[in-house]
Amino acid sequence: MKKRTQPAARADVVVVGAGLAGLNAARLLRARGLSVIVLEARDRVGGRTWSAPMGRAILDRGGQWVGPQQHRLLALVRELGIETFPTYDTGAKLMDLRGELRSYEGTIPSLGALSLLDLHLGLRKLDALTDRVTRPALDTPDALRLDATSVETWMQANIHTEAARAVTAAALRVVFGAEPAEISLLYALDYARAGGGLMKLVEVRGGAQERRFVQGAQSVAVAMAAALEDTLVLNAPVRRIDQSAPGAPLQIGSDAGTFTADHVVVALPPALAGGIEYRPALPPPREQLHQRMPMGATVKIHLLYDRPFWRERGLSGEAVFDRGPVSVVFDNTSHDGAQAALLAFIVGDPARTWSLRPEGARRDTMVRLMARLFGSDAAHPTDYIEIDWSTEPWSRGCPVGVFAAGAMRVASPAMQAPTGRIHWAGTETATEWTGYMEGALQSGERAAGEITGAR
Ligand SMILES: Cc1cc2nc3c(=O)[nH]c(=O)nc-3n(C[C@H](O)[C@H](O)[C@H](O)COP(=O)(O)OP(=O)(O)OC[C@H]3O[C@@H](n4cnc5c(N)ncnc54)[C@H](O)[C@@H]3O)c2cc1C
Numbered sequence: 525m526k527k528r529t530q531p532a533a534r535a536d537v538v539v540v541g542a543g544l545a546g547l548n549a550a551r552l553l554r555a556r557g558l559s560v561i562v563l564e565a566r567d568r569v570g571g572r573t574w575s576a577p578m579g580r581a582i583l584d585r586g587g588q589w590v591g592p593q594q595h596r597l598l599a600l601v602r603e604l605g606i607e608t609f610p611t612y613d614t615g616a617k618l619m620d621l622r623g624e625l626r627s628y629e630g631t632i633p634s635l636g637a638l639s640l641l642d643l644h645l646g647l648r649k650l651d652a653l654t655d656r657v658t659r660p661a662l663d664t665p666d667a668l669r670l671d672a673t674s675v676e677t678w679m680q681a682n683i684h685t686e687a688a689r690a691v692t693a694a695a696l697r698v699v700f701g702a703e704p705a706e707i708s709l710l711y712a713l714d715y716a717r718a719g720g721g722l723m724k725l726v727e728v729r730g731g732a733q734e735r736r737f738v739q740g741a742q743s744v745a746v747a748m749a750a751a752l753e754d755t756l757v758l759n760a761p762v763r764r765i766d767q768s769a770p771g772a773p774l775q776i777g778s779d780a781g782t783f784t785a786d787h788v789v790v791a792l793p794p795a796l797a798g799g800i801e802y803r804p805a806l807p808p809p810r811e812q813l814h815q816r817m818p819m820g821a822t823v824k825i826h827l828l829y830d831r832p833f834w835r836e837r838g839l840s841g842e843a844v845f846d847r848g849p850v851s852v853v854f855d856n857t858s859h860d861g862a863q864a865a866l867l868a869f870i871v872g873d874p875a876r877t878w879s880l881r882p883e884g885a886r887r888d889t890m891v892r893l894m895a896r897l898f899g900s901d902a903a904h905p906t907d908y909i910e911i912d913w914s915t916e917p918w919s920r921g922c923p924v925g926v927f928a929a930g931a932m933r934v935a936s937p938a939m940q941a942p943t944g945r946i947h948w949a950g951t952e953t954a955t956e957w958t959g960y961m962e963g964a965l966q967s968g969e970r971a972a973g974e975i976t977g978a979r
Contacts, residue, residue: 533561533781533782533783533784534773534783534784534785535558535559535560535561535755535783535784535785536553536558536559536560536785536786536787537549537550537553537558537559537560537561537785537786537787537788537789537975538560538561538562538563538774538776538783538784538785538787538788538789539553539560539561539562539563539788539789539791540563540762540765540776540788540789540790540791540792540800541562541563541564541565541571541790541791541792541796541949541950542562542563542564542566542569542570542571542745542749542756542758543569543570543571543572543573543745543791543792543950543964544570544571544573544744544745544748544951544961544964544965544968545791545949545950545951545953545964545965545967545968545971546562546564546571546789546791546949546968547562547569547745547748547749547752547968548600548748548964548965548968548969548972549789549791549949549968549969549971549972550562550748550752550755550789550968551748551751551752551968552968552969552972552973553972553975553976554752554755556972556976558975558976559755560752560755561755561756561757561783561785562749562752562755562756562757563757563760563761563762563776563778563780563783564756564757564758564759564760565759565760565761565762565918566758566759566918567758567759568742568758569742569745569746569748569749569756569758570586570741570742570744570745570746571586571745571918571919572586572587572913572919572922572923573586573587573588573740573741573742573744573745573961574586574742574911575737575739575740575741575742575743576740578826578828578863578865578907578909579828579863579865579906579907580858580862580863581858581859581860581862581863581865582739582740582858583740583826583856583858583863583865584736584737584740584741584742584856585824585909585911586741586742586824586911586913586922587741587923587960587961588736588737588740588741588856589611589732589733589734589735589736589741590608590732590734590735590736590737590741590961590962591724591730591731591732591733591734591735591962592730592734593719593720593724593957593962594732594957594960594961594962595962596962596965596966596969597744597961597962597965600744600748600965601737601744604744604747604748605747606737606738606739606743606744606747607737607738607739607859608735608736608737608738609735609736609738609859610734610735610736611728611733611734611735611736611854612832612835612840612841612855612857613728613729613840613842613855614835614840615834615835615838615839615840615841616628616629616838616839616840617629617633617839617840617842617843617844618839618842618843618844618897619633619634619691619843619844619845619846620843620844620845620846620847620897621633621635621687621690621691621846622686622687622690622846622847623847625896625897627839631723631726631727631728632644632691633691633844635685635687635688635691636685636687638685639685639686639687639688640688642683642684642685642687642688643683643685643687643688643691643692646679646682646683646688646689646692647692647722647723649682650692650713650716650722651721651722651723653670653709653713654713654716654717654721654722655717656713657710657713657714657717659955660936660937661710661711661713661714661717661932661936662710662932662933662936662937664710667710667932667933668933670708670709670710670713671708671709671710671711671927671929671930671931671932671933672708672929672930672933673708673709673710673929674704674705674706674707674708674709674928674929675696675704675705675707675708675709675712676693676703676704676705676707677705677709677929678709679692679693679704687846690846691844691846692704693846694844694845694846694851694852695722695725695726695844696712697851697871697872698726698851698852698869698871699715699725699726699959700712700715700820700871700923700924700926700959701819701820701821701822701871701872701875701913701921701922701923701924701926702820702821702871702872702926703872703873706872706926706928707926707927707928707929708927708928708929708930708931708932709929710927710932711926711927711931711932714932714958715958715959718954718955718956718957718958718959718963719732719956719957719958719960728842732957732960733854736859738859741961744961757778757780759779759780760778760779760780760781761778761779761918762776762777762778762800763777763778763779763800763801764776764777764800764801764802764803765777765788765790765800765801765802765803765946766802766803767788767802767803767804767944767945767946768803768804773785773786774786774787774788774945774946776788786945787945787946787947787975788945788946788947789947789948789949789968789971789972789975790946790947790948790949790950791949791950791964791967791968791971792950793817793819793919793920793924793925793950793951793952794813794814794816794817794925794935794950794952795814795817795818795819795920795921795925796918796919796920797814797948797950798811798814798815802943802946806943807938807943809934809935809937809938810938810941810943810948812934812935812938813935813936813938813939816927816928816931816934816935817925817926817927817931817935817952818921818925818926818928819913819914819919819920819921819922819924819925819926820871820872820921820922820923820924820925820926821871821872821873821875821876821913821914821921822869822870822871822875822913822914822921822922822923823869823870823871823875823878823879823910823911823912823913823914824867824868824869824910824911824913825867825868825869825870825890825908825909825910825911826856826865826866826867826907826908826909826910827865827866827867827868827890827891827894827902827905827907827908828863828864828865828905828906828907828908828909829864829865829866829901829902829904829905829906830864830906831864832855832857832861832864833864833898833899833901833902834855834866834898834899834902835855837898837899839898840855841853841854841855841856841857841866841898842854842855843897848870848872848873848874849870849874849878849889850868850869850870850874850890850893851869851870851871851872852868852869853866853867853868853869853894853897854866854867855867866894866898866902868890868893868894875912875914876914878912879912879914879915886910887908890908891903891905891908923959924951924952924958924959925952939952939953940953940970942974947971947974947975948971949964949967949968949970949971950964950967951963951964951967952967953967953970954966954967
């Protein structure tokens with residue numbers, strides 16, 4: 525990224541965080557004639573999107589897929605001239621259930637007849653509950669009971685076969701980077717509602733995993749940042765936001781100096797927003813939100829190969845596991861086929877301990893697992909690349925912040941409400957596609973609207 529000259533220390537709006545939420549807020553505020561400074565802690569833009577050269581291609585360490593319902597992201601991608609391509613999903617998928625490998629077609633793994641029926645009924649019940657969730661979710665009839673229930677508790681009571689529970693849990697684990705026992709049922713339902721239903725979150729064709737970005741998903745943030753010219757300051761973690769002097773501009777203290785503004789957009793996940801010192805102290809509901817929404821845990825691993833040999837055997841490269849360490853595997857070969865790649869997600873409990881294991885043991889485990897799925901060709905990757913998002917100090921986990929049972933009733937009312945002249949953005953605050961890039965864009969749009977509406 526080219527070196528930028530230092531922007532003026534005073535602007536109408538300071539945006540904290542150059543992820544998609546912050547960049548979208550900045551872009552829209554500038555388009556409406558306001559001066560903006562964006563302060564970003566890292567030495568790069570994009571936050572939870574991060575694309576990097578891997579072998580002969582640029583692949584994604586962070587968020588990577590876009591679905592057909594994510595209209596803001598798709599429109600932005602068109603506007604910026606960014607190319608996408610369909611996710612490869614031709615051929616059979618594999619499911620490792622209790623150590624037994626089976627193959628299947630479509631989205632639902634092949635289980636025994638009873639388990640399959642149980643799974644369908646369970647998903648129908650979840651859909652019916654999702655349809656009942658209102659905006660805001662706490663207005664849903666029975667909201668407090670739904671919030672007080674964990675997804676695990678609900679599954680134990682409503683999905684009766686072990687296999688159907690295992691498949692449902694595997695899907696939810698990957699969506700949230702958390703164990704079903706750690707997720708409020710109301711939060712999971714609201715999250716599914718925001719994305720058009722649980723199946724839309726997990727499907728490839730017609731769902732959230734339908735397409736990928738030719739130059740990686742971070743290309744969206746990079747193109748947005750380029751248009752912001754000299755208003756972006758990298759390596760500028762914000763430490764303090766002071767709005768204690770009535771009528772005076774806000775003071776924003778960062779490692780790159782102090783900036784002043786009439787409004788601030790904090791475009792961070794709540795767990796990161798809680799790391800900033802606020803003067804005066806935040807109202808208790810907002811402070812509670814920062815304490816009650818930990819990040820999910822996800823490790824994303826690429827194994828690179830000379831060719832996508834699994835395709836030759838009629839396999840899509842997709843595999844689902846009911847037990848750790850890996851939850852799902854995908855074909856992540858580059859758009860032109862120049863770099864063959866398998867992608868594995870380790871999420872929830874095993875993700876929290878993965879980095880504690882010796883590096884060689886981690887690699888060996890993954891290579892053995894790929895060979896078991898796809899045969900001996902998989903035993904010789906040309907490279908092995910992993911990222912543990914929990915160890916990223918400016919993300920502290922991913923893909924999203926998660927409410928445990930009982931947390932929504934306390935913390936969710938503070939999610940979007942501005943605190944004085946501090947406006948809150950970030951995908952966690954979105955009401956459409958919460959947790960996704962689309963949600964990040966929506967949240968930036970809302971925060972920008974709050975400011976321009978308030979002036
Ligand atoms: C492994 C992984 C896979 C994912 N898969 C998908 C996917 O396929 N599709 C999808 O749509 N979404 C996916 N997501 C989620 C998606 O990436 C996020 O929803 C989205 O990028 C969030 O954007 P944001 O702007 O809200 O937050 P962030 O991207 O987290 O941006 C926040 C920014 O603030 C910065 N920051 C933090 N603290 C400070 C501070 N004190 N001062 C200044 N700056 C600070 C951070 O460095 C960061 O740049 C995935 C995420 C991960 C990590």
